[in-house]
Amino acid sequence: MSLAAETREAVRANPFIRDALRAGLVNHSAAATWLAERADLDGDPDAIAAALRRFREDLPAYETEARTASVTMRSGVGVVDDANAADADDGDPGDVPLLRVGGAGVVDGGDRTAILAAGDVDPAALAGALGRLAAADVGVVAAGAAGDALVCVVPRRDGASAVRVVEAALDAVPTDAE
Known part of the structure; x- marks a missing residue:
């Protein structure tokens, strides 16, 4: 595999570098040095920086779009390991888990808060929200x-x-035209 191909692969393995390249916010030399050290790229940092510059030309520009959704919160939820046990079908909508993954679920009756967004949302909106929540130390x-x-x-x-x-995350969901 060529150094250029290895560099592209290393960038894809570190999506924050890809986003920074798309936004035009990268010091190519610093990113090349980081990739050489952390991604074990076997090449001169100047050659890696050149590969990053060429890769940037092939990437779509970093853009965002606003999403229309209603955001609410529900206090008093918890995460349980057996969502099926909590899913009693007695007609009470509060008995149905808000979220279920495998056997775990988010149900009423805990010490957490659920943030719910309904509308024009998808996994990209969720990814944007999770990134912003992490940055806000939530x-x-x-x-x-x-x-x-x-x-x-x-x-x-x-x-x-x-x-x-x-809400702020839904006002600027990153788009990916690739």
Whole structure:
């Protein structure tokens, strides 16, 4: 494999570098040195930097789009290991898990807060929200997106902040034209 191909592969393995390249925010020399050390690229940093510059020319520009969604929060939820046991079908909508992955689920009756967004949402919107929540030091204990809804479960004390963060994230969801 050529050094250029190895560099592209290393960038794809480190998506933050790809995003920074797309946004035009990279010091190519610094990124090349970092990749040479951390991604074990066997090549001169100047050659890696040149490969990064060429790769940047092939990438779409970094762009965002606003999404229309209603964001709410529901306090008093928890994450349980056996969502099926909590899924009693007695007609009460509160018994249905907000989110279920495998055997685990997000159900009423805990000390967490669920941030719910309904509307024009998808996994890209969830990824943007999770990135912003991490940057805001809000711990997420469960998250998912399906159909026209997404859910992020956070500590109760972070609920109001998390709503604002998710709303801001939905105003600028990164697009990927590739």
